[in-house]
Amino acid sequence: MGEAGSSRRSPKGCVDGARGVYPGDLLQEVLGRQVLWPLASSRPDWDRDLFYDLVEVFHDLVARPRLRRFHDFSGCGWHWSEFTVGPARRTYRWQVNRLLDRVSDNFRLADDGPDVGRLIAVTDDARTDLAHRAVARDDPGTGDQVRHAVEMFRARGASREAKRSAVIALYAVLEQRRDLLKTELLAKDEGALFQIANQFSIRHRRADQRTDYDDAYLDWLFWWCLATVDLTDRLLARPPNP
Numbered sequence: 001m002g003e004a005g006s007s008r009r010s011p012k013g014c015v016d017g018a019r020g021v022y023p024g025d026l027l028q029e030v031l032g033r034q035v036l037w038p039l040a041s042s043r044p045d046w047d048r049d050l051f052y053d054l055v056e057v058f059h060d061l062v063a064r065p066r067l068r069r070f071h072d073f074s075g076c077g078w079h080w081s082e083f084t085v086g087p088a089r090r091t092y093r094w095q096v097n098r099l100l101d102r103v104s105d106n107f108r109l110a111d112d113g114p115d116v117g118r119l120i121a122v123t124d125d126a127r128t129d130l131a132h133r134a135v136a137r138d139d140p141g142t143g144d145q146v147r148h149a150v151e152m153f154r155a156r157g158a159s160r161e162a163k164r165s166a167v168i169a170l171y172a173v174l175e176q177r178r179d180l181l182k183t184e185l186l187a188k189d190e191g192a193l194f195q196i197a198n199q200f201s202i203r204h205r206r207a208d209q210r211t212d213y214d215d216a217y218l219d220w221l222f223w224w225c226l227a228t229v230d231l232t233d234r235l236l237a238r239p240p241n242p
Contacts, residue, residue: 107120121158
């Protein structure tokens with residue numbers, strides 16, 4: 001573990017008097033729960049949430065040393081210094097995601113976006129590419145809204161309400177582009193896009209709306225809205241007709 005900027009480190013002690021930091025104490029401070037150290041390959045008291053928390057915490061703490069020196073007095077050993085965070089975190093994400101892919105888990109560490117280094121739900125390649133384009137947006141008007149929606153939706157343990165909020169955020173973007181949708185799509189297609197959300201308790205909370213829809217409906221609606229936002233991005237990026 002190393003330190004650079006806001007990162008933390010857990011250096012080993014030195015026979016010359018420098019005290020080390022006990023990793024178990026550091027993990028307890030960050031997680032708010034006791035973690036036995038050193039970590040064994042498996043523990044009967046580990047639950048899934050603790051395991052996932054550790055994966056994310058190690059991402060935030062890891063750093064790569066640039067320098068090292070050997071302290072030969074009394075078998076003290078190597079000391080490392082000048083830590084860098086970026087390369088270490090990229091390597092960590094690559095290695096952890098390879099392991100998660102091998103065990104067919106439902107999560108992977110995000111490589112980009114506001115939730116980089118957090119475990120996110122795995123989707124197919126097409127939707128992964130769509131989410132990647134969404135979080136890479138740099139437009140000042142709607143970029144933050146779209147990135148926030150993706151972050152809320154794909155977060156580990158995202159609740160039904162969080163997913164609903166993500167859909168609402170995307171509808172807010174589409175509402176701003178409704179005239180474009182009316183122009184470029186068939187009138188019935190544009191109307192259906194908003195009618196679906198209005199008939200169900202998504203954007204509004206009226207007595208005549210349906211609330212008994214399955215969570216899978218929210219998943220479908222989110223990706224549909226995100227794909228439509230992506231479509232409107234492409235339409236807006238076209239050169240004007242001569």
